Amino acid sequence: MRAFDGILFDKDGTLFDFKATWGAWSASLLGELAGGDTGLFHRLGRAVGFDVTTHAFAPDSPVIAHTAPEIAADLMPHLPQGTDHAALVARMNRLAAEAEPVPAADLIPLFTGFRARGMKVGLVTNDAEEAARSHLSHAGVLGYFDFVAGFDSGHGAKPEPGPLLAFCAAEGLNPARVAMVGDSRHxxxxxxxxxxxxxxxxxxxxxxxxxxxxxxxxxxxxxHLPGWLDRVPGALHPAS
Structure with a gap:
């Protein structure tokens, strides 16, 4: 008997290396919003815990785990009066979908292995669902996922458990037999x-x-997940 019937992933910082994927992208977005104003460029970076010079993220940067509307709200006080929050969120989501994610591991053999174990696979991200599907498709692994949810999929957002429980409901899984994998406290x-x-x-x-x-x-x-799964009591090796 295997220890888990399902495995659920965060996206950025988990499937994809966070800084390699989002450092240059964040600098480009904030530079575009600043419109050539160097002082504003730096203020926008500080507002979201991002060093526009080194492309380093502060440990408490909202970019790490918050939703696009929350990040946009942090930027709004520094943008010109009349900037529309909804339009800014839409712009961020559109640009995010165009980002080229950098995998944190060799994904296709890894997810082939999860399939061989008979596990259901899901993704829950605080990014938009459309962007998440785009990134998974770009990495060639969208077809391995039984469930994909973003902050805008109607299940809520992390750190609330709603989207995680939606995965279990959709796939008929007991949450106690699912592993959630992520890079943040959220x-x-x-x-x-x-x-x-x-x-x-x-x-x-x-x-x-x-x-x-x-x-x-x-x-x-x-x-390192396959090795860990093999060590968990009740784990089932793919060949057994």
Whole structure:
């Protein structure tokens, strides 16, 4: 008997390396919003915990785990009067869908292995669903996912457990037999709230010391998941 029937992933910082994917993209977006105003460029960066010079994200940057509407709200006080919040969110979502994600591991063999184990696979992100599907498609793994939800899919957003429980409902899974994998406290808190096992990975911004209190295990990246699954009591090896 295998230990888990399902595995649920965060996207940015988990499937894809966070800084490699979003550093240059964030600088480009904020530069476009600043319109050549260097002072505004830096203020916008500080508003979302992003160093526009080094492309480094602060540990508490809202870009790491918050939704596009929340990030836009942080930018709004620094933008010209009359800037429309909804239009800014739409612009961010459109540009996010065009980003080229950098995988944190060799994804296709990894997800082929999850299929061989008979596991249901899902994605829950605080990005928009359209952007998430675009990124998974770009990486060649969209077809491995049984469930994809963004903040705008109607199930709520992390750290609330709603989208995680929606995955279980859609696939007929017991949350206690699902592992939630993520790189932020939002991911792990939502996993605990849903009654799932929680797996932290270190391909985001947060370090092990921040994530460990909320995780059943901390792994360097998702490439280490098969080895961990093989060590979990009741795990089923693909060949058995």
């Amino acid at each position: 991911d792990l808190i939502s996993g605990r709230a849903a009654g799932m096992a929680t797996v932290a990975v270190l391909t985001g911004i947060a370090g092990a010391e921040e994530l460990a209190p909320h995780a059943d295990v901390v792994l360097p990246d998702i490439g």
